[in-house]
Amino acid sequence: MNSPAQILQFPRKRPALISPQPEAQLLAVQGLSITCGDGQPLVSDVSFTVPKGGTIGIVGESGSGKSLTCRAILGLLPPGLRLSAGAIQYRGIELATLDARSWRSLRGIELSAVFQDPASYLNPSIRVGAQLVEAIRATQKLDRRAAKERAMALLHRVGLADAETVFALYPFELSGGMAQRVLIAIAVSAGPQLLIADEATTALDATVQAEVLALLDELRREQGLTLILVSHDLAVVSQVCDHVVVMQNGVIVEAGATAQVLHAPAHPYTRSLIDSHRRYGIENAAPPPIPAIAATVVRPAPLLAIDNLKAAYGNRAVLQGIDLSIEKGEILGLIGETGSGKTTILRAIMGLVKPDAGLIRFDGQPISAFSGAQLRDFRRSGQIQHAFQDPLRSLDPDHPVGASIGEALDIRVGVCVDERARLVAQAMRAVGLDEALAGRLPHDLSGGQRQRVIIARSIVLSPAILLLDEPVSALDAVNRIHVLDLMRSLADDHGIAQIFISHDLGSIAGITDRVAVLHQGQIVETGPTADLIAHPAHPYTRRLLQSVPRLTAAADTHNRIGAAS
Amino acid sequence: MMKALIRRRAAWPALAVLAVIAVLVAFGPLLAPHDPLAQNPYELLQGSSWHHWLGTDAFGRDVLSRLLAGSTISILASLLSVAIGLVLGVVPGLLSVFLPRGFEWASLRLIDALMTLPFLVFAIAMTALLGNGLVQAMFAVGILITPAFFRVSRAAALNVAHTQYIEAAQLMGASTGFIIRRHVVAKVLPAIAVTAASMTGACLSIVASLTFLGIGVVPPEPTWGGLLATDLTTLYERPFGPLAPGLLIVSAVWALNALADALRDLNLTPKEARA
Numbered sequence: 001m002n003s004p005a006q007i008l009q010f011p012r013k014r015p016a017l018i019s020p021q022p023e024a025q026l027l028a029v030q031g032l033s034i035t036c037g038d039g040q041p042l043v044s045d046v047s048f049t050v051p052k053g054g055t056i057g058i059v060g061e062s063g064s065g066k067s068l069t070c071r072a073i074l075g076l077l078p079p080g081l082r083l084s085a086g087a088i089q090y091r092g093i094e095l096a097t098l099d100a101r102s103w104r105s106l107r108g109i110e111l112s113a114v115f116q117d118p119a120s121y122l123n124p125s126i127r128v129g130a131q132l133v134e135a136i137r138a139t140q141k142l143d144r145r146a147a148k149e150r151a152m153a154l155l156h157r158v159g160l161a162d163a164e165t166v167f168a169l170y171p172f173e174l175s176g177g178m179a180q181r182v183l184i185a186i187a188v189s190a191g192p193q194l195l196i197a198d199e200a201t202t203a204l205d206a207t208v209q210a211e212v213l214a215l216l217d218e219l220r221r222e223q224g225l226t227l228i229l230v231s232h233d234l235a236v237v238s239q240v241c242d243h244v245v246v247m248q249n250g251v252i253v254e255a256g257a258t259a260q261v262l263h264a265p266a267h268p269y270t271r272s273l274i275d276s277h278r279r280y281g282i283e284n285a286a287p288p289p290i291p292a293i294a295a296t297v298v299r300p301a302p303l304l305a306i307d308n309l310k311a312a313y314g315n316r317a318v319l320q321g322i323d324l325s326i327e328k329g330e331i332l333g334l335i336g337e338t339g340s341g342k343t344t345i346l347r348a349i350m351g352l353v354k355p356d357a358g359l360i361r362f363d364g365q366p367i368s369a370f371s372g373a374q375l376r377d378f379r380r381s382g383q384i385q386h387a388f389q390d391p392l393r394s395l396d397p398d399h400p401v402g403a404s405i406g407e408a409l410d411i412r413v414g415v416c417v418d419e420r421a422r423l424v425a426q427a428m429r430a431v432g433l434d435e436a437l438a439g440r441l442p443h444d445l446s447g448g449q450r451q452r453v454i455i456a457r458s459i460v461l462s463p464a465i466l467l468l469d470e471p472v473s474a475l476d477a478v479n480r481i482h483v484l485d486l487m488r489s490l491a492d493d494h495g496i497a498q499i500f501i502s503h504d505l506g507s508i509a510g511i512t513d514r515v516a517v518l519h520q521g522q523i524v525e526t527g528p529t530a531d532l533i534a535h536p537a538h539p540y541t542r543r544l545l546q547s548v549p550r551l552t553a554a555a556d557t558h559n560r561i562g563a564a565s
Numbered sequence: 566m567m568k569a570l571i572r573r574r575a576a577w578p579a580l581a582v583l584a585v586i587a588v589l590v591a592f593g594p595l596l597a598p599h600d601p602l603a604q605n606p607y608e609l610l611q612g613s614s615w616h617h618w619l620g621t622d623a624f625g626r627d628v629l630s631r632l633l634a635g636s637t638i639s640i641l642a643s644l645l646s647v648a649i650g651l652v653l654g655v656v657p658g659l660l661s662v663f664l665p666r667g668f669e670w671a672s673l674r675l676i677d678a679l680m681t682l683p684f685l686v687f688a689i690a691m692t693a694l695l696g697n698g699l700v701q702a703m704f705a706v707g708i709l710i711t712p713a714f715f716r717v718s719r720a721a722a723l724n725v726a727h728t729q730y731i732e733a734a735q736l737m738g739a740s741t742g743f744i745i746r747r748h749v750v751a752k753v754l755p756a757i758a759v760t761a762a763s764m765t766g767a768c769l770s771i772v773a774s775l776t777f778l779g780i781g782v783v784p785p786e787p788t789w790g791g792l793l794a795t796d797l798t799t800l801y802e803r804p805f806g807p808l809a810p811g812l813l814i815v816s817a818v819w820a821l822n823a824l825a826d827a828l829r830d831l832n833l834t835p836k837e838a839r840a
Binding site for chain 2: 404411457
C-alpha cells in the first residue's frame, strides 16, 4: 500500500501547455461577467486572485452568482449563459477562451471540483470502486491493477478506513458523508492544483460537515492544494479560508482577509450575515429566560407528554423509548444527526407513524391511540399543527396562497365566509405578510414569503402546539432572522408551544428554551438551551457542539493555517 | 384552458371543423331542405342536381337532408358513450388511489378484464341481450372505453397523491372527498380532457361502424354510418355517393384527434413557462 506521500508522487499526464515556472498567483479572475442569453447580467465584474496553496472562500446566497463564477472557472457554464467579459488566468493560461480539447487536459487533472449532493454525481448502477478506477484511468496512464491500488490508497486517504468494503459498494449504500469523501477521492485522484468545493458540505450533518472540512484542509496542506470553498454559510468558510469574497446579486460586495472581514465588515450585507450569526448562532446562546414559572408554584401538567415512545420502520428501531414533554408557550429544540429519529417523533405526534409502544398525550387525551373518526376530529380541531420544511412542495401550486392558508377552515364545517376572510387576514398579519398577496400563486412569492404562508396556514386555527421541521433551512440569512423572530413572538405573544427540528444548531441555540439531544433513537441529554450549550454533559452532545462552525473561531483558524503554511 | 387553446394556431383547423360540426348537431335537422324520411318513387338514385345537391338514395330520399338530420344522432351517440365511459372510469380511477387497498385491487382487476373484451363483438352481444337500439349500443361502447378513463385518471391522481400538500390536507382532517375535489380534480382534468377528445373521435367511428353493420340505429332513422352503408350498396348507380358521409366521418374524427393532440401539447408545456 502506498503512503500518502507516495500517492502524491504518482506519475500523471501533465498538460504541456502549462509553463513550468511557478506563478505567485495560481488563479486570477479579472472583471468576470456572465450574462443570460437575453443579455441580463448574472455576474458582473468579479475579480479576485488565489495564491498558490491559499484558501479562498466565496460566500453568498443562492442566486448571488458564486456557483456561476466557479462554473466559469471550470469552463462548465450552463447552456444559454455566456462569459461576456473578463479573463480567467490559471498559471498563465487564459481559461475563458480555452477550447474543448485543451479543457480535457486541464479539468479533473489541474482543476477539480466537488459539489453539493454528492450521490447525484455517481452512477447509481456501478460500484463505487469501478467509478473511482475509471476516473483514475481517464487521467493517468495506469493499468487496471495499479489503478485499483491507487483507488484503495485514495479511499484510505479520504478517511474511508474500510476501503476494501467501500470499493465494492453501490453509491446508494453510502451515507452522504461517505459519498462526498468518494467524490473528493475522485477529485484529487490526479493530484490537482486547484480544488473547488461548491457547497460540498451543505447537505451534511454538522459532525460530518466538520470532518469533511477537516479533510479538505488536510489535503490542502499535504498536497499543496489550492482551495476555493463556496458556501452560503459564512461560518463554514471562515473556519477554513484565509480570504473571503462576499457576493450578492452577482457582484462582489466585500473581499479581504477572513479575520478582517469578520471583525470589521464594511458592507451592510456582510454585517447582516454576521448579525444573523450573532443573533441566532451558537456563539450567542442566550435565549430569553423561560417565562418564570416559579419553583414554588405547582407546575401545570404539560401540554404534550410523550411517554416511552417506541417506533420502528420494519425491523429497524427508530425510536427507542422517548420521553418528552412541552409546556404552553415553550419552544423545544430537537437536535441530532440524520437518522436519529427527530422527524419520526414529529410524525408520531401528527399520527402519521403508529408507535409500537408508548403513549402521546395532548392535554390529557391519548392522541397516539386515536384512529379513524376520532383522529380526524382531533385533526380538525387544529390543536397541533405543523409546518413542512419545503414550502413550495407543501402548497398546492394551482391555489392562491390565501386559499391554502384558509384550507383548514374549509375542512371544518360551519365557518362562514366573513369569518374565514377575517381569520385568513389575521393569520397573514400575524406572520407579517401583506394581505394583498392572498391572491398570488406560490410560484410568484419569494422563499421567505412562502415560508410565512406555511406558518400562516399552520396558525390559522390558533393551535396550541406547532411542529416545525427545518423551517429556516431553505432561507437566506435575512429571511432566516425574520422567521426566527416570528416564531419567538408566536411563542411569547400567542403562547404557542413549538417543537423545532433543525440541523442548524445556530437556529436552535438562538430560539429554543429547551433542547433535547437525540442519538440513535434515544434522548441522551435534555436541558435549558443556554445550560446545555455551555455545559454539555453527554459526549455526543459535546461532539455535536464542537462540530458547529463558529464565526469567532475564524481568527484562530486563520493563525493556525498561517502557521502551517 | 379554452383560451390557451384558441391562442394556439395549430389547434385552429380542428376548432373550425368542430365548430361546423357543432352547428350541424344543433341545427342539422332544421337545415335539411327536404324531409329526410320522405320517399319519392319518381326520383330514385339521382346524381347531384340543383334540387338535390347530393342526389337521392334508392328510396328517392334526399341524401343531403339525411346527412344533416343524421348529424345530431351520430355525434350525440358518441358523446353519450364518452359520458358513460367518463363517469364509470374517472370516479373509480380517482378513488382507487385514495380508498383502501381492497378497492384498488378489485377495480384494477375489473378494468383489466374489461380491456380484454373485443369492441364490436361485445357491442353486438349487448344489443342482442338488451335489444337493438342506439342507447343500448352506446352503453356497451361506453363500458368498453371505461378502462381508458380509469387508467388516465388513476395515473394522474397517483402523481399528486403523495405530495406534501395532500398530506397537509390529511393532517388538517380533510376527508377523501374534500381532498379529491380540492387538490386532485384540477390536476387530472387536463389529462381527462385529452382522453375525452380522442375517445369522442374513436366513438364516432365506432358508431359509424356499428350503424354500418346495422347495430344501434333502426332504419329508416338516418346516421352517418348508416348512410355510408346504404350508399355502398348502390355504388354502381351513384359512384360518388359514399364520399359525403365518409368525408364527414373522417373530418370529425380527425378534428377530435387534432384537438386531443393540441390539448396534450398544452399540458406538456410547463406551468411556469405558460404563466
